[in-house]
Amino acid sequence: xxxxxxxxxxxxxxxxxxxxxxxxxxLFLSLIPLAVFGMxxxxxxxxxxxxAATTARNIMASESLFRLGIxxxxxxxxxxxxxxxxxxxxxxxxxxxMAVLMVIFNLLIVPIAMLNELNQxxxxxxxxxxxxxxxxxxxxxxxxxxxxxxxxDNGIKxxxxxxxxxxxxxxxxxxxxxxxxxxIGVLLMIGCFGYLIQSFAGFLSPNLVxxxxxxxxxxxxxxxxxxxxxxxxxxxxxQWEKRALASA
Numbered sequence: 303x304x305x306x307x308x309x310x311x312x313x314x315x316x317x318x319x320x321x322x323x324x325x326x327x328x329l330f331l332s333l334i335p336l337a338v339f340g341m342x343x344x345x346x347x348x349x350x351x352x353x354a355a356t357t358a359r360n361i362m363a364s365e366s367l368f369r370l371g372i373x374x375x376x377x378x379x380x381x382x383x384x385x386x387x388x389x390x391x392x393x394x395x396x397x398x399x400m401a402v403l404m405v406i407f408n409l410l411i412v413p414i415a416m417l418n419e420l421n422q423x424x425x426x427x428x429x430x431x432x433x434x435x436x437x438x439x440x441x442x443x444x445x446x447x448x449x450x451x452x453x454x455d456n457g458i459k460x461x462x463x464x465x466x467x468x469x470x471x472x473x474x475x476x477x478x479x480x481x482x483x484x485x486i487g488v489l490l491m492i493g494c495f496g497y498l499i500q501s502f503a504g505f506l507s508p509n510l511v512x513x514x515x516x517x518x519x520x521x522x523x524x525x526x527x528x529x530x531x532x533x534x535x536x537x538x539x540x541q542w543e544k545r546a547l548a549s550a
Contacts, residue, residue, distance in 0.1 A: 319481070319542035322392040327533035329385035334526075336378035341458070344371030349451065354444035357451070362429045372422045379412050392537075393475040395545035400471045407468030411461050418457030421450040459501045466497025473524065481541035486531065489524030496521030 344367060348360040361368050386408040394401045425447050428435065435443065469490045477487025500521070 317539045317543070319392070319537050319539050319546075322388055323532040323537045325388045326385065326392055327529040329381055329388065330525075330529040331533070333378045333381040333385060336374045336381070340371040340373075340375030340378065344368065344374075354448040355440075358429060358444050358447050361425060361447075365426065365429070368422070368426065372419050375419060376416055379415050383409065383412060389472075392542075393472075393479065395542065395549045396475045396479045398549065400475055404468055404471040404475065407464050407471065411464045411468070414457065414461045414464070418454055418461065421454035421457060424450045456504075459504045462497050462501040466494045466501065469494040469497065469524070476528065479541070480545065481538035482528070483531065486524050486528050489527065491524075493521045493524050 348357065348364060348368060350356040350360065386405055390401050390405050393404070428443050428447050428450070438446070473487045473490030473492075473494065475487070476482045476490060477484050479487075
C-alpha cells in the first residue's frame with residue numbers, strides 16, 4: 303500500500319516592485335494625517351493672528367493639544383525618513399544618481415523641521431508660569447511668544463525650500479520611469495517651483511499673499527496623487543523589472 307504526501311501549492315511571490323509601491327503608499331498616507339494635525343489643525347485652533355494675548359491664553363488652556371501637535375509633527379518627520387528610503391528603492395532603477403539627489407534633498411528637511419519645533423517648546427516654557435518668568439510682564443511674555451511663533455513660521459518656510467527642491471528629481475524619476483504615469487512626474491516638478499515661490503515670496507515680502515488655493519493645489523497635487531496611484535493602480539511590474547535588470 304502506497305501513501306501519497308499532500309502536495310502544497312507553491313507560495314505566491316509578490317513582485318518586489320509591488321512591495322515597494324505598497325510600502326511607499328502606506329507610509330506616506332500614514333504621515334499625512336500626522337503632519338496635517340501638527341502643522342495645520344493645531345495652529346488653526348490655537349493661534350489667533352495678530353492677537354498675542356488670545357493666542358497665549360489658548361495655548362495655556364490647551365497645553366496638551368499644543369504638545370500633541372509638536373509630537374505629531376516630529377513623528378511625521380521620522381516616518382518620512384523611512385518613506386523616502388523605500389521610495390529610493392522603487393525609483394533607483396530609473397537613475398541612481400538622481401535618486402540619491404532626491405534622498406539628500408528630502409533628508410535635509412528632517413533636521414530643519416525637527417529643530418524648528420524648539421520654537422514651539424520655547425512657547426511652552428514662556429506659558430509655564432515658572433518663577434524665573436516673573437521678571438517679565440504679561441505683555442512682554444506675549445510678545446516673546448509672538449516672536450517664537452514667527453520664528454517657527456519662518457522655519458517652515460526654510461524647510462519649504464527643500465520640500466520644493468526634492469520634488470524636482472522625484473518628478474524627473476517618475477517622468478522617466480516608464481512604470482509610472484508621466485503626468486504625475488510633471489505635477490511633481492511643477493510642485494518644486496510652487497514651494498520655492500511660496501518660501502522666497504515669504505522671505506522677500508511677508509505681506510505678499512501667495513498662499514492662494516490654486517497654488518497650494520498645484521504644489522501638493524503630485525505628492526498626494528502618486529501614493530494613491532501606487533495604492534490603487536500600483537506599478538507596471540514588467541517595466542520596473544526591465545529597469546532593474548538594466549541598472550544592475
